[in-house]
Amino acid sequence: MATVGLAFSAPLGAAVPFDVMPFVHPELRPMLPRLLPMSKAVPTAANLVRMREGARAYASPVLAAPAWTEKSIPGYGGAPDVRVFIVNAKDDGSLRSCILHTHGGGFIIGDAKSGLRQLQEIAAALDCLIVSVDYRLAPETRFAGSLEDNYAGLKWLYQNAHQMGGNSDRIAVLGDSAGGGHAAILAIAARDRGEIPLAYQALIYPMLDDRTGSTRPKPPMMGAVIWTEAHNRFGWSSFLGVAAGSRRVPAGAVPARTEDLKGLPPAFIGVGSIDLFADEDIDYAKRLIDSGVAAELHVVPGAFHGFDNIPGTTIGPKFRETLIAALKQGLALPS
Structure with a gap:
């Protein structure tokens, strides 16, 4: 296969040619000619609406089962109502484990409905109840608006789980990318507020540190594909309301800056070795372990x-199998 080049953002902002191909898993290399040009499309205030529409176009069609419904619930602390999607609810008196899901999209794009297919697959594999929150996006809504949307979803699930065949004592938070960041933020907030006990947190290549790609540049192979340093700066700055990597950020907004991780629920963290978030995810897993929190890193x-x-890869399904196994263990489900 021909070598594919890419210009990446160096510490001083200079564009330097770099060949990422040797660092990419062989099964993923055929997609590079398509993905690398897309990776150069950095979000701006001017193109954000178009990027959001484009992201929705990639949503997979939903399955016939498990069933899903849409509902509007009250916002937390006087915030606007929040739309949630409920997957695999049952009115049969069962008490199944529950998952509160927060979708990805760099804090700036994405929606809960687009991820329903993946949630249906997880719900079927675990026979669990899932609620996914359609939180408000940045920059229109900054921290802590989206946190309160997600907390409203968590509290509603906790108070109403039994009506949908769920066990309010066995709730995990789950999210990928910015959704993984939101799940980590939510786990910290739930611990600090002391209202809702969480059994587990599953963080899929989570977005945890605003300093990545700003005050902490990464090796060029990390973040060369799909989510780059430039994407990260825009996403975090939009979410925080201050420049990514600033000396001060809103308290509770950046999991990697949270000094005390003690008392958080056990965690699964999965990430690719050339993901922009690899270092911050590995470091967060280590800090959880050092704080006495059981954490699995993949x-x-x-x-x-x-x-x-x-x-068309084998590593994707294997990674999903690892996630399902971790959720089974974290929610005390039969293996």
């Missing part, structure tokens, strides 16, 4: 951001 060699959504 790093996939040669995998870039969102690799498990690439069709």
Whole structure:
């Protein structure tokens, strides 16, 4: 296969040619000619609406089962109502484990409905109840608006789980990318507020540190594909309301800056070795372990951001199997 080049953002902003191909897992290399040009499309205030529309076009069609419904619930603390999607609810008196899901999209794009297919597959594999929150996006809504949307979803699930065949004592938070960041933020907030006990947190290549790609540049192979340093600066700055990497950021907004991780629920963290978030995810897993929190870390060699959504590979399904196994263990389900 021909070598594919890419210009990446160096520490001083200079464009330097770089060949990412040797660092990419062989199964993912055929997609590079298509993905690299897309990776150069950095979000701006001017093109954000178009990028959001484009992201929705990639949503997979939903399955016939498990069933899903849409509902509007009250916002938390006087915030606007929040739309949630409920997957695999049952009115049969069962008490199944529950998952509160937060979708990805760099804090700036994405929606809960677009991820229903993946949630249906997880719900079927675990026979669990899932609620996904359609939180408000940045920059229109900054932290802590989206946190309160997600907390409203979590509290509603906790108070109403039994009506949908769920066990309010067995709730995990789950998210990928920015959704993984939201899940981590939500786990910290739930611990600090002391209202809702969480059993587990599953963080898929989570977006945890605003300093990545700003005050902390990464090696060129990390973040060369799909989500780059430039994407990260825009996403975090939009979410925080201050420049990514600033000396001060809103308290509770950046999991990697949270000093005390004690008392958080056990965690699974999965990431690819050339994902922009690889270092911050590995460091967060280590800090959880050092804080006495049981944490499982899974790093996939040669995998870039969102690799498990690439069709026709074996590493994607294997990664999903690892996630399902971790959720089974974390929610005390039969293996």
